[in-house]
Amino acid sequence: MDGKIVNLRSKLEIYKAGSGGGNLADCPVRDVIQGISNKWSSLLMEALAEKPYRFGELRRLVPDISQRMLTQTLHDLQRDGYVHRQVFPTKPPSVEYSLTDLGRSMFGPLHQLIQWAELNHGAVREARKVFDAVEG
Amino acid sequence: MDGKIVNLRSKLEIYKAGSGGGNLADCPVRDVIQGISNKWSSLLMEALAEKPYRFGELRRLVPDISQRMLTQTLHDLQRDGYVHRQVFPTKPPSVEYSLTDLGRSMFGPLHQLIQWAELNHGAVREARKVFDAVEG
DNA sequence: ATATGTTAGTCTCAAAAAGAGACCAGCACT
DNA sequence: AGTGCTGGTCTCTTTTTGAGACTAACATAT
Structure with missing residues (x-):
């Protein structure tokens, strides 16, 4: 059995x-x-797939992320090899984040999933509405 | 600027x-x-993409999930329209979970991402090892 | 000279989410 | 009467996340 x-x-x-x-x-x-399915990873990957960004730019681009989570998520993405972190010794110093080859490779399938979400969010929202109406 | x-x-x-x-x-x-990027959703989608399962089967199949999180994750997947929940009035009653059309549609791109992970987890683990060695 | 803003963060504390495990009702089998 | 199976819920603890104050070093404005 x-x-x-x-x-x-x-x-x-x-x-x-x-x-x-x-x-x-x-x-x-x-x-x-x-590593990539936490709250902010896909959003930051989406941003960095566009072009490299600096820390402050990302913060303004994604105003809902707390500075703490931005630091931590970028750190984790860097540790997993998706993101490259380059410090420029300007005054004040600036830090640029960009995708690595591994990051771009991973973003391929991730982007497919994001596109599916764009296309089908209507169906998902409708499903939720129906579900909530039934079970109150 | x-x-x-x-x-x-x-x-x-x-x-x-x-x-x-x-x-x-x-x-x-x-x-x-x-909705799909939480700890257990992709794992349960992977299981249900295989074939429908009952609650207890899923629990044994994924022994690391707590019963509480299994209940909750299935509930959320059902609410979003990915999973269908059918109760059979046997004694004791049994409940079968299966993917809906929407669920199968979403699993396509999700599966691509999972396959990428299978192929590239070596590179990710290596990146982590290097990273940890450098920054201690 | 003093105030203000910029950089990329860290630190602390509160809130939310997840995990562990006891508990439940209803019924079958022994 | 005791045991086991079903699919859960309830409570408690630990982990994760979020909000926001704080930092150092320098530039610019007053």
Whole structure:
């Protein structure tokens, strides 16, 4: 009776724990997806896909992000290899953020998802309206 | 001097606040992206793209998710129109979750992103290793 | 000389989200 | 009567996020 589940489990194994067979922390796909699926990553990737930006420019471009989360999200994107951070020794010093090759590569599929969202947000909003009307 | 920023702002406007020009809550793309970019949504979409599952099956399939988050994530996916929830009046009653057409449509681009992650997690992990080594 | 603004952040504290695990009702089987 | 299965909910703790004050070093304006 557990046969079904065991079979399906093997199919999700790649996603869940990877070939290492370890625990979830080692799951490659979850590991990568989570890095880009937080609140601000996709927005900043979208901005930087346009052209490089400086810290203050990004802050003005995305006024809803707190300075703390902008710092942290850029830091995380840089750590994952998507974003390059270059300091120019001007007075006061300026810092420019740009996409790396890896970042541009990742932005391809991410952009597909963003485009889907643009096209289908109407359907999603409608679904929510219906759902909320029914279950109050 | 703000010219640059104003120009770029208009390009991101679709992503930021949508054509409605309202505040961020009305931004269509962020609204949709955030619904699927939480910790468990992509994992459950991956599972349900395979075939419909019952609540308990999903719980066993993804043992790291808490029951509370499984309930909540499925509820949210259902509200957004990606997942259909069907109750069978057996004893004890069983509940089957399956993807809707909208869900399958969204899973297309999401799957592209997941595949990118599978292919490139090595590069990401390497980038992290280098980054951590440098900045300690 | 003194006030003000700019740069890219950090620090602290409050609020929101997520996770762990106990608990529930209804029924079947033993 | 006891055990187990179903699909959840409730409460508590920990983690994550957000709001906003604060910093240092220099430029410009007064």
